[in-house]
Amino acid sequence: MGRHDLVVLAGLLALSILPPFLTDYLERVITSALLLASLALAQNILLGYTGYPAFGSVAFFGVGGYVTAVLMKDLSLPFPLALLCGTLFSGLLALLIAPPVMRLKSHYFAITTLALQLALGELVANLEVTGGAQGINLPIYRGPGGYLIFYYLFWTLTLVAFLINAYVERSTFGYALKAIREDEVAAETLGVNTLLFKTASFTLMALITGCSGGIYAYWITYIDPTSMFDPVLSVKMFVALLMGGVGTVGGPVAGAFVLEVVSETLWGQFPRVHGLILGLLIVLIVLIIPKGIWRRR
Amino acid sequence: MSLLVVRDVFKSFGGNVALKGVSFSLGEGEILGIVGPNGSGKTTLLNVLSGTVRQDKGSVFFGGKRVDRLSPHVRARMGIGRTFQITRLFSNLTVLENVLVPLHYGGPGSDGKRAEEILGMVGLLHMKDVKAGSLSLAQRKRLELARALSLNPRLLLLDEVFAGLNPVSVREILDLLRRIHSETGVAMILVEHVLKALFQITRRVIVLSEGRVIYEGEPEGMANSEEVIKAYLGERYEAFRGKGP
Amino acid sequence: MDTVLQLLVESLFLGTFYAFMSLGFSLTWGVLNIINLAYGSYIILGAYLAYTLHIYLGLDPVLSLPLSFTGGFLLGLFFQRFLMNRVMNLEPFMVLILTFGLDIFIANALNLIFRADIRSIDVPYAERSHLLGPLIITEVKALVFVLSLILTALVYLLLHRTWTGRAIRAVALDREGARTVGVSPEKIFLITSGIGTGIALASGNLYGVLQGFTPFDGGMLTVKAFLVSIVGGLGRVESAVAGGLFLGVLEVFTGFYLGEGWKFFASLIVMFLFLILRPRGLLGGKYYGET
Structure with missing residues (x-):
């Protein structure tokens, strides 16, 4: 980890003692930023270190959220257990589809994951168990700590995701991923079981993303196919990642917070042009970020 | 017993037949040169041997075992190392890290001392913390050799190691290959255009x-x-x- | 039997429209190697343009087709010159993000102007239909079918019978090769982008006649254009026709037998499977993904 990454880690740790000083509004903004940070960190394992852009990684956000919600509602499972199941189910799904999907390169891979995301959204909108297009209402959390519990859940998830990224950055596991990113053919001829490591990377991404979706479902208490499989969320996550720095440990977190703050201030000021500005921001960021996003460090 | 036996290998891409029944064998520690005009199938043959391309027909035995259906990474672990005509380094990793990957995943395990030994052997130790992407062509070729050597190979497949080098570098690589051969006894197959250099080693x-x-x-x-x-x-x-x- | 026949005719009508609609997407992908996620929003832009011209000038959307095409052509030139040219050498997925940003921008701009209500272009012949033996032929669908057929044929002639078209195909096959025979790829990129965007906006006129639309329907249309393009293979008119008919049959039959709600799901699953199993499409064709 570089100096920047340590600063981000310090900031992240500081967030744990911040809540007593926060207004409800700020608490909500930071919770959203932590959500986005967890997604960006998950994607970073795949895109940043393994070189595969899962454009539709939000598919697993939706899967995690829906499995958690359905289990809580239909089977009355307690939230922690439902969240665990949602997370594991996302991971399992990723484990199954990674081998065929990760044979594809660059935009074919990106688009395939996007198709998966949209397809799952449509599937959920058509099934009865998921409440169809109407979605699912969950009971409002009334336990100890109130909504602060979600702040700390997302904070924990982000911290875990951060530490996984830090591990990937330094470990021999990470070397295998980076070798695949740099040159997959060369990696294979030097003994790296590329299929195994690509699958591992994809599954790790899905586990974190799915867990994030599960927490989100209970936090927001109402989920529907459009909000859980939202392509705009994918793009926001990529923008956070690009702004912060792909393939760095702290970057995704920094990017997520900057984007969330910018987007919140704009939302407050001009709610009607929020989407317009988000679109413009995305275009500008792609134009400004120099070629070779992995060569910035 | 032969180290490598290639039997009647066929490979075509679309309508183009690249290999039409190639057979040969190679003994332990032997050095073999493969030459031929452009498009004669030399690189395809190396790809079939290292496993990055699968043959349509025929078989490859290595150390007495049939390997032609094994993944490249398994063959690498068995001791088949290779370099590429256009070098394929991990450009954003350091020179040392480039060697640590095969040491850990294809060789005896990641061991900083061994990595430095290998880098010392190919003359890149002083550059171990430099990004591989910033090396010169001759240095890139040396690093590819070092990576392949990290596998503790019994067979090295070298795809045009001399191409694009000036006479001084050619001589240096030639000396390096000789030294590697005498120190490790590894068998080598060199696909080559630079015949003069090739004939000095095999x-x-x-x-x-x-x-x-x-x-x-x-x-x-x-x-x-x-x-x-x-x-x-x-x-x-x-x-x-x-x-x- | 009659039902199946009716469904087949519907599939043919819809499929031919999809073929024309997707030509621009397939062309820019095949020639420029750009997957334009804003493509669907271009179509919707065309629909709103035709809608506006119809409301304020009383211009029939069929008559405003040339206007939409010209507007699209200019827009295509503009985007190529000021946006795409800058990002064509980046990682392909950066282009995906860029065009997705563009998609969000266009959709929200339309939303700001027109609001999110469903709009439709109320041409006088909107509700007319005729009995033809056992078949019910809706006039609007038949009209869109015939126009799509003619326009697709025009694009085919453009690509195969004009020097510009030959140059476009040459660049699609081999950029550097084309350069050596005096064709400037940069110029061809501009023209292709213009034609592609022109096709998108023009097909928006037809789409607007065919059904109601909102500013946010672009994403779905992009997916359809994508599916058409990969089923048949890239950059060729014949391929787009094959892909279009395939999508027509898929949508009409799943819509009838499983319910409207499953139509889009079926398209997406087929697209997902195609990408995994046959990324080169049924008819082969160019495939950039590997290099």
């Missing part, structure tokens, strides 16, 4: 033309083989023969 050559082995033996014999001359000179030779006495 006495056994195979000539490929249009996917077939048309000559096998000592370099000197090549000049007397009608098939070899025809393959290299092509139609001009045909025309010449037509007009001949």
Whole structure:
């Protein structure tokens, strides 16, 4: 980890003692930023270190959220257990589809994951168990700590995701991923079981993303196919990642917070042009970020 | 017993047949040169041996085991190392990290001392913390050699290691290969265009033309083989023969 | 039997429209190697343009087709010159993100102007239909079918019978090769982008006649254009026709037998499977993904 990454880690740790000083509004903004940070960190394992852009990684956000919600509602499972199941189910799904999907390169891979995301959204909108297009209402959390519990859940998830990224950055596991990113053919001829490591990377991404979706479902208490499989969320996550720095440990977190703050201030000021500005921001960021996003460090 | 036995290998891409029944074998510690005009199937053959391309027909045995259906990474662990015609380094990793990857995943395990030993052998130790992407061509070729050596290979497949190098670098790489051979006893297959350099390291050559082995033996014999001359000179030779006495 | 026949005719009508609609997407992908996620929004832009011209000038959307095409052509030139040219050498997925940003921008701009209500272009012949033996032929669908057929044929002629078209195909096959025979790829990129965007906006006119639309329908249309393009293979008119008919049959039959709600799901699953199993498409064709 570089100096920047340590600063981000310090900031992240500081967030744990911040809540007593926060207004409800700020608490909500930071919770959203932590959500986005967890997604960006998950994607970073795949895109940043393994070189595969899962454009539709939000598919697993939706899967995690829906499995958690359905289990809580239909089977009355307690939230922690439902969240665990949602997370594991996302991971399992990723484990199954990674081998065929990760044979594809660059935009074919990106688009395939996007198709998966949209397809799952449509599937959920058509099934009865998921409440169809109407979605699912969950009971409002009334336990100890109130909504602060979600702040700390997302904070924990982000911290875990951060530490996984830090591990990937330094470990021999990470070397295998980076070798695949740099040159997959060369990696294979030097003994790296590329299929195994690509699958591992994809599954790790899905586990974190799915867990994030599960927490989100209970936090927001109402989920529907459009909000859980939202392509705009994918793009926001990529923008956070690009702004912060792909393939760095702290970057995704920094990017997520900057984007969330910018987007919140704009939302407050001009709610009607929020989407317009988000679109413009995305275009500008792609134009400004120099070629070779992995060569910035 | 032979280290490597290649039997009747066929490979086509779309409609183009790249290999049409290639067979040969190689003994432990032996050095073999493979030459031939452009598009004769040399690189495809190396790809089939290292596993990045799967043959349509035929078999490959390595150390007595059939390997032609194994993934490249398994073959790497068995001791088949290779370099590429256009070098394929991990550009954003350091020179040292480039060597640590094969050491850990294909070789005896990541061991900083061993990595430095290997880098020392190819003369890149002083650059171990430099990003591989910033190396010169000759250094890149050395690093590819170092990576392949990290596998503790029994066989090295070298795809045009001399191409693009100046005479001084060619000599240095040649010395390096000789030293590697005498120190480790590794067998080598060199696909080469630079025949002069090749003949300084091996006495056994195979000539490929249009996917077939048309000559096998000592370099000197090549000049007397009608098939070899025809393959290299092509139609001009045909025309010449037509007009001949 | 009659039902199946009716469904087949519907599939043919819809499929031919999809073929024309997707030509621009397939062309820019095949020639420029750009997957334009804003493509669907271009179509919707065309629909709103035709809608506006119809409301304020009373211009029939069929008559405003040339206007939409010209507007699209200019827009295509503009985007290529000021946006795409800058990102064509980046990682392909950066282009995906860029065009997705563009998609969000266009959709929200339309939303700001027109609001999110469903709009439709109320042409006088909107409700008319005729009995033809056992078949019910809706006039609007038949009209869109015939126009799509003619326009697709025009694009085919453009690509195969004009020098510009030959140059476009040459660049698609081999950029550097085309350069050596005096074709400037940069110029061809501009023209292709113009034609592609022109096709998108023009097909928006037809789409607007065919059904109601909102600013946010672009994403779905992009997916359809994508599916058409990969089923048939890239950059060729014949391929787009094959892909279009395939999508027509898929949508009409799943819509009838499983319910409207499953139509889009079916398209997406087929697209997902195609990408995994046959990324080169049924008819082969160019495939950039590997290099």
